[in-house]
Structures are given as structure tokens and as C-alpha cells.
Amino acid sequence: MLLESLPTFMNKKKRQLEVCLTPAIYDKHANNENIVVVIDVLRATSSICTAFANGVRQIIPVATVEEARQKKEEGYTVASERDGYVLDFADFGNSPFNFSGDKVKDKDIVYSTTNGTRCIHMASHSKEVLIGSFLNLSALAGYLIEQDAPVLLFCASWKDRFSLEDTVCAGALAERLLASGKYESICDAVTASSDLWSIAKCDLNQYSLKAAQKGRLASKGLDDCIEFCHQLDFTDLIPYYSDGRLLSKANGTNKK
Amino acid sequence: MLLESLPTFMNKKKRQLEVCLTPAIYDKHANNENIVVVIDVLRATSSICTAFANGVRQIIPVATVEEARQKKEEGYTVASERDGYVLDFADFGNSPFNFSGDKVKDKDIVYSTTNGTRCIHMASHSKEVLIGSFLNLSALAGYLIEQDAPVLLFCASWKDRFSLEDTVCAGALAERLLASGKYESICDAVTASSDLWSIAKCDLNQYSLKAAQKGRLASKGLDDCIEFCHQLDFTDLIPYYSDGRLLSKANGTNKK
Numbered sequence: 431m432l433l434e435s436l437p438t439f440m441n442k443k444k445r446q447l448e449v450c451l452t453p454a455i456y457d458k459h460a461n462n463e464n465i466v467v468v469i470d471v472l473r474a475t476s477s478i479c480t481a482f483a484n485g486v487r488q489i490i491p492v493a494t495v496e497e498a499r500q501k502k503e504e505g506y507t508v509a510s511e512r513d514g515y516v517l518d519f520a521d522f523g524n525s526p527f528n529f530s531g532d533k534v535k536d537k538d539i540v541y542s543t544t545n546g547t548r549c550i551h552m553a554s555h556s557k558e559v560l561i562g563s564f565l566n567l568s569a570l571a572g573y574l575i576e577q578d579a580p581v582l583l584f585c586a587s588w589k590d591r592f593s594l595e596d597t598v599c600a601g602a603l604a605e606r607l608l609a610s611g612k613y614e615s616i617c618d619a620v621t622a623s624s625d626l627w628s629i630a631k632c633d634l635n636q637y638s639l640k641a642a643q644k645g646r647l648a649s650k651g652l653d654d655c656i657e658f659c660h661q662l663d664f665t666d667l668i669p670y671y672s673d674g675r676l677l678s679k680a681n682g683t684n685k686k
Numbered sequence: 687m688l689l690e691s692l693p694t695f696m697n698k699k700k701r702q703l704e705v706c707l708t709p710a711i712y713d714k715h716a717n718n719e720n721i722v723v724v725i726d727v728l729r730a731t732s733s734i735c736t737a738f739a740n741g742v743r744q745i746i747p748v749a750t751v752e753e754a755r756q757k758k759e760e761g762y763t764v765a766s767e768r769d770g771y772v773l774d775f776a777d778f779g780n781s782p783f784n785f786s787g788d789k790v791k792d793k794d795i796v797y798s799t800t801n802g803t804r805c806i807h808m809a810s811h812s813k814e815v816l817i818g819s820f821l822n823l824s825a826l827a828g829y830l831i832e833q834d835a836p837v838l839l840f841c842a843s844w845k846d847r848f849s850l851e852d853t854v855c856a857g858a859l860a861e862r863l864l865a866s867g868k869y870e871s872i873c874d875a876v877t878a879s880s881d882l883w884s885i886a887k888c889d890l891n892q893y894s895l896k897a898a899q900k901g902r903l904a905s906k907g908l909d910d911c912i913e914f915c916h917q918l919d920f921t922d923l924i925p926y927y928s929d930g931r932l933l934s935k936a937n938g939t940n941k942k
Binding site: 451452454455458589590591592593594597616617618619621622625626628629640641642643645 | 707708710711714845846847848849850853872873874875877878881882884885896897898899901
């Protein structure tokens with residue numbers, strides 16, 4: 431049988447899937463063709479997904495306190511913390527519980543987050559930059575399976591160290607993408623994250639208590655959102671980065 | 687009961703255990719007090735352990751081809767490869783099978799390895815730098831349990847990317863150290879490596895086939911050593927770094 435006569439789906443080359451475990455090695459995975467999914471489960475990308483689920487119009491991610499302060503002076507609603515404390519000029523902090531409908535619906539919100547913003551900017555050269563978390567897992571997986579590009583799952587981690595919760599979330603996505611038969615991988619971080627997810631998924635809330643970030647948040651009384659951040663499919667919206675701001679789209683094949 | 691009256695073993699603070707998954711984030715884990723175990727399962731640290739098991743007197747690790755060539759001119763026996771090919775001036779390549787007794791017994795060997803040498807030099811500020819692999823796992827664990835210092839398990843990885851086989855080996859060591867009750871950890875990479883080891887240990891050889899490095903070695907016909915490198919306790923010797931060379935010591939509590 432000639433190759434040309436094979437049905438398209440058999441003929442099509444599988445897309446590459448990679449996982450980047452820390453921003454410190456992002457350059458080893460970077461590729462302009464990639465769709466990059468930034469994952470910061472505790473708490474940036476979970477908060478962003480929650481905000482869109484609750485009707486925010488757009489989110490402007492900023493890295494520094496000064497940028498956040500300036501945006502506040504321009505009249506924006508600003509979510510901003512440093513070391514777990516809400517900054518004096520900010521409207522509220524960075525927990526997903528702060529992004530409730532009464533605070534964010536139909537608004538433009540400025541969100542100050544060091545790690546998350548840095549990763550979004552690092553990946554902005556890519557074909558597409560999406561925001562991922564457990565909260566929009568199925569929608570995101572469904573969307574990615576429909577695209578035709580290599581995918582990089584980018585764990586924002588904590589100060590460049592390895593983060594368990596981001597890796598497990600990447601593993602949950604990797605499992606779906608590989609199971610679709612449209613992706614393949616020769617990346618050890620895909621194997622590791624998938625295997626960690628295979629352990630964690632039996633009791634995700636229990637497993638999430640192992641994460642070092644749980645202890646860091648608990649020491650500041652900010653760990654009340656951990657269970658919320660580890661629930662699957664709270665929303666079918668997929669936030670994406672475009673021209674300095676985050677907007678969101680739904681994937682037609684998934685519903686809330 | 688007063689704290690002072692507790693038996694010493696109950697009173698003693700546990701030592702910290704960390705795992706560094708790639709040299710790119712070594713600075714996040716570095717500490718002059720650390721005992722650092724460099725792990726490069728495929729193949730540098732497995733080859734070094736094999737060489738000492740087979741009677742080598744000392745190994746001089748060098749990073750560059752030029753250093754290796756100069757050492758050859760000085761009369762040393764040199765093991766050196768680049769991209770899987772034995773260099774023309776070298777005596778043999780980097781597989782553990784090359785470090786047989788007839789070639790290395792009572793000799794000083796120069797070993798050229800990019801990743802391994804780099805990691806050894808990066809860690810040389812530490813209290814101690816040891817060479818770890820599956821081949822000396824029990825001896826190493828026994829030795830570390832007897833020491834009184836924080837331990838960092840340092841995965842050499844491949845070109846700064848995450849490596850499955852090094853991480854699983856770190857997990858095997860972490861399991862022993864934590865089980866001793868003398869170590870504790872708040873490092874997510876310790877949790878992840880231990881959990882990966884808990885999956886891998888059921889059939890370590892089968893699991894090792896998942897590693898991307900297996901494919902890289904296979905493409906050059908160099909994968910014949912993978913099963914050998916994944917066997918536990920081939921030797922009770924612990925190579926260590928001192929003044930530009932590797933020597934070895936045995937741990938009294940372990941036997942071959």
C-alpha cells in the first residue's frame with residue numbers, strides 16, 4: 431500500500447509532548463512552535479481559572495509590586511500579595527477565594543504574581559500560551575487534543591525548585607494527551623509526572639498534603655484553598671495570554 | 687520530663703535530606719555543610735563504582751577532551767568518549783564494562799565525562815562529595831546513616847534536563863535514609879523520587895527501559911550496560927572526591 435493512500439489519521443505524525451519541571455531549564459524545552467501550558471497549582475493558575483469561571487473580563491499579570499501599585503493608581507482592581515500578606519494598596523490577595531463573582535465579574539483585574547507572570551512572559555514567544563490547573567483539566571486536554579502543535583507543560587514551581595503539585599497536574603494532562611494517541615514523548619519528565627499522577631489520583635487531596643507548598647501556605651494561614659485547587663473541572667474555560675493580558679476561551683468539546 | 691533528661695537519640699535533631707534534580711538548580715540546594723552524593727546512573731557514576739570494585743587505585747575526572755588528551759600524553763590510561771565514540775587517543779570508552787580488572791587494577795585512570803565531572807566540581811565546596819549508583823546503594827545508605835550532616839542527592843541528569851534513572855536511584859537512597867529515622871525532608875524532589883522508586887523497584891530493569899537515556903545509548907549500540915547499571919550492591923565501596931581525584935572507602939557496616 432502506498433503511503434499516500436493511507437487515511438490521513440494513520441499518515442499523520444504524532445505531536446511531541448514535553449514537561450518542563452522548573453523555569454531554570456525552560457530554555458532546554460523552548461520552541462516557537464510549542465503550545466505552552468503554564469501550571470502553578472498553588473495558587474496563581476488556579477486563581478486565574480477561578481476568576482474567569484466567575485466572569486472576569488481580563489486579567490493583567492504583573493511581576494513587580496511597583497507595576498501593581500501603578501495599575502492601582504490607574505484605577506484597576508488589584509490582587510497582590512508578597513510573602514503571603516496583602517499589600518496595603520491592593521484590593522485583595524492571591525487566593526482563588528478572593529476572585530469571587532461579586533469582586534471580579536465583568537472587570538479588568540491586575541494580578542501580581544512573581545512566578546506565574548515570569549513563566550507567562552518566558553513562554554510568550556511560543557505559538558500559544560495557555561493557563562492550566564486541575565480546575566480546567568478536561569477542557570484543556572480536550573482543546574490540546576484538537577490542535578496540531580507540540581505541547582510543553584510548563585511547571586512554574588517555587589523559586590525555581592521542583593514543585594510536586596505542578597508536576598502531578600502536568601502528569602494528569604500528560605495522561606490524557608498520550609491516551610488520545612495523538613501525542614508521543616521521549617521526555618523523562620513526562621514519564622515521571624505521569625507516574626506521579628498515577629499514584630496521586632487515587633486520593634488527590636491526601637497526596638496534595640505531601641507538597642512542601644502546603645507547609646509554606648499553612649504557616650501563613652493560607653492553606654484553606656488547597657482542596658479547592660485540587661478539584662477537577664471546576665470550569666471549562668481556558669485562559670490564554672495575548673498582548674500583555676489574559677483572556678479566556680471555551681473548548682467546544684467540553685462542558686462545565 | 688525535662689528536655690535535658692531525654693536520651694540523646696530522642697533529643698537529636700534530624701538531618702535534612704534534599705534531592706537536586708538537575709545541575710541547573712544546584713545553587714538552590716547548595717550548602718557547605720552538605721554531604722553531596724553525585725548520581726549519574728547511565729553511565730559515569732556506575733562506571734566509577736565498577737572501576738573501584740575492580741581494583742582501580744584512583745580516578746582523575748576531567749571535563750574536556752583537551753585535558754584528557756594532555757593526561758594521555760603524561761602517560762595515564764584514559765577512558766574518554768564524546769557522543770558515544772571512543773576518542774582516537776583514548777585507551778577505552780565510558781562503559782562500566784571497560785573498567786575490568788585487567789585494565790584498571792592498581793592503576794590511576796583518567797576518566798573524561800562532561801556531566802559527571804561538572805557536578806563533582808560544582809559540589810566540591812561541600813563537606814564531602816561521594817559517588818552514588820545502584821551498584822553501591824546499600825554501602826552508601828549505611829555510610830550516610832552513620833554521619834551527622836545534611837545530605838543532598840545530586841542527579842547529574844543529561845544536559846541539565848531531568849533524568850529518570852538518576853531520580854529513581856536518588857529515590858532508592860532517600861527511602862533508606864528516611865526509613866532510618868535519622869533524616870527528614872521538606873523537599874518535594876525527595877517525595878517525588880521516593881514515589882518513583884516505589885513504582886520502579888517492583889521491576890527495576892523493566893522500568894529502566896522507560897528512560898530517554900536508554901534510547902540515546904541504544905542508537906549508538908551502547909545500551910548493553912543498562913541492566914548491569916541497575917543492579918543493587920555490586921560493591922561495598924564508596925568513591926569520594928578529594929583534591930582533584932576520586933578515591934574509595936568501604937563502610938564497615940556493609941559487606942559486598
